[in-house]
Amino acid sequence: MAPTRLRRLVAAAAITALSLSACSTGPADGGSDAASGAGASADAGAFPVTIDHAFGETTLTEQPERVATVSWVNADVSLALGVVPVGMPTDTYGGNENGSTPWKDARLEELGAAIGTENAPAQYSETDGIAFDDIAATNPDVILAAYSGLSREDYDTLSKIAPVVAYPEVAYGTAWQDSTRMIGDALGLSDDAEQLVTETEQAIAEAAAEYPQLEGTTFIYGNLEPASADGVSIYTANDNRPRFLSELGMVQADVVTENTKDSTEFFIPWSAERADELDSDVFVTWVPDGATRDAISVDPLLKQIPAVESGALVADSDNTLTLSVSAANPLSLPWALDRFLPLLGEAADKA
Template sequence: MKSQNRTFSTVARLAVLATALLLPVACSSDDGESSSGGDAAITVTGAFGDAVVEQTPERVVALSTTDADFLLSVDVTPVAIPKATATDPTTGGTGIYPWEEGRYPADTPTLATPTKDISLESVAALDPDLIVATGFYGLDQQTYDSLSSIAPVVHFDSKPNADAWQDSVRKVGQVLDRTDEAETSIKTADGVIASARTDNPALAGKSYNAIISPSAEGMFVLCSQDDNMARVMKDLGLELSAYAQTVDCDNGKGKVAWENVSALEADLLWVVPDNAEQVQVLDSQALWNQLPAVERGAVATVPKTDGVPFALAFPSPISLEWGVGQLVPQLAAAAGK
């Protein structure tokens, strides 16, 4: 039940929002450590400012699927399903990924979460007392300031989806007074990964490349060990190829032209196409077919529409519990060839 002494009513939030759209909102922060305990306010830091939570939130808005996952992992249901049009081919337009099925009430509304110009009015209309945006790529200082006029905004320390997923889960658990649930969800997911690694020793120490969205112009590859997808792969025992780590990298991905495809040789290759047409493009490239890994069949093709690539690229406890079991058998089969 909603607390009667909430800091903002819906009307008050909308009034403050109208002011925020006209005037810059000052970002306050302090250099103290995050704190909690009893009735004391909880403060968590972020790249654009601190979120100060006076009372345990009851209506929480998530601005990305990953943020929704973090909430669901600590047994808190977001008041709306975050939905981006780019994910429609995977979610069928619902915004709900396979590991989230059955976790939302049937009448839960959706919230459009574009990476540019999110509707502040739509967020305010949901009457949140907390906004979670650790994985929201549309968050900059101006948007953060405007959202903060609606409710405290828990967000990333560095960049969207760049902090270790465990740290983000703990941050969310802290502000919701669910630290035990956060630790339990992390332990469960880490256990799933550890079991998959133990059960598939063929993966240990094998080099890999992730081939993403191949097209006539080339392809993207995973190029940073600090990317969350690469972190999960390393936890499974795999090593990102040395060549991939030399590619010019932006948010963990880099472009490779077809004339350089021979440099992508590795013990196994993970192909992540957007659609079946991209698989055909890849198969039509002579240099690709000449790679020893391709010749011996050490390739696992898992399209984005399956949801599995998202589960590992934007990891959360519940996405990993589902996604690791889907992907690892395919990787292990490729590693054995």
């Protein structure tokens, strides 16, 4: 299948990077070696490079060898490009016993830097915000934040540690393709990044072709909370979740498009009193457990949502699956395809 072919492509790139590179990553004390900070195919002639972002521009004068990341997505993209960060956040939501994810663990193992080994990246908690001290301790050459919610103050503080690649326009609004290209530019791996985008998009298209019922099916991706007057929120086309469904050939419902005010708005609060106006073939939401899904179907207001009424509700309680789509990237999406598309296909059949 397409996701398998994509994983093989990524693995092949990793083997090449490992066999030809000799740059150091890992703890700031230099006590361990892993994959090159920028991979074997990095174009040294790409530097200096200037990257525009929401807080201005960042110029990297030479190929970075020590890469630290914040938020979601950035570490995943770096790893997909064959670059093991010296430091990355612990995955709390949707994470496993390693404070990581299945797709990230698999990639780290391919790169000889599995969690718990001497070559593993340092991990730091972002539960209370950006871990400035922990990031500084990794002595990075660059800090990747192409997908993040950095404030101006956060950016300024991080910039005192190392050059920062921030998001292009909207906090937590960077499409995975843009994150991949920005990080590729920062690491001197622009061509690799472009190939990764192309291969990932192809994998999505080929997987979607196995579910022809999704083509043209209208959807709403949101959150539903039973027994709450304010228990509905809807994600707009500016968010990676609806973007992913659109890439599968599905179509965002008119009610969402018509109520999206501008390109900075990634969700819309919606009164449960108006639930019956949320007209789409399929409604996708996260739920904490099966009991909540059942409660949605009998809630006096939420059961009026057409997709809930028809049984075309996708309400999964797997946090890891939700993370794979919410924080979409070239590592998580192939993992998500095999697990998420059957749920969507079943719902579309009921629409």
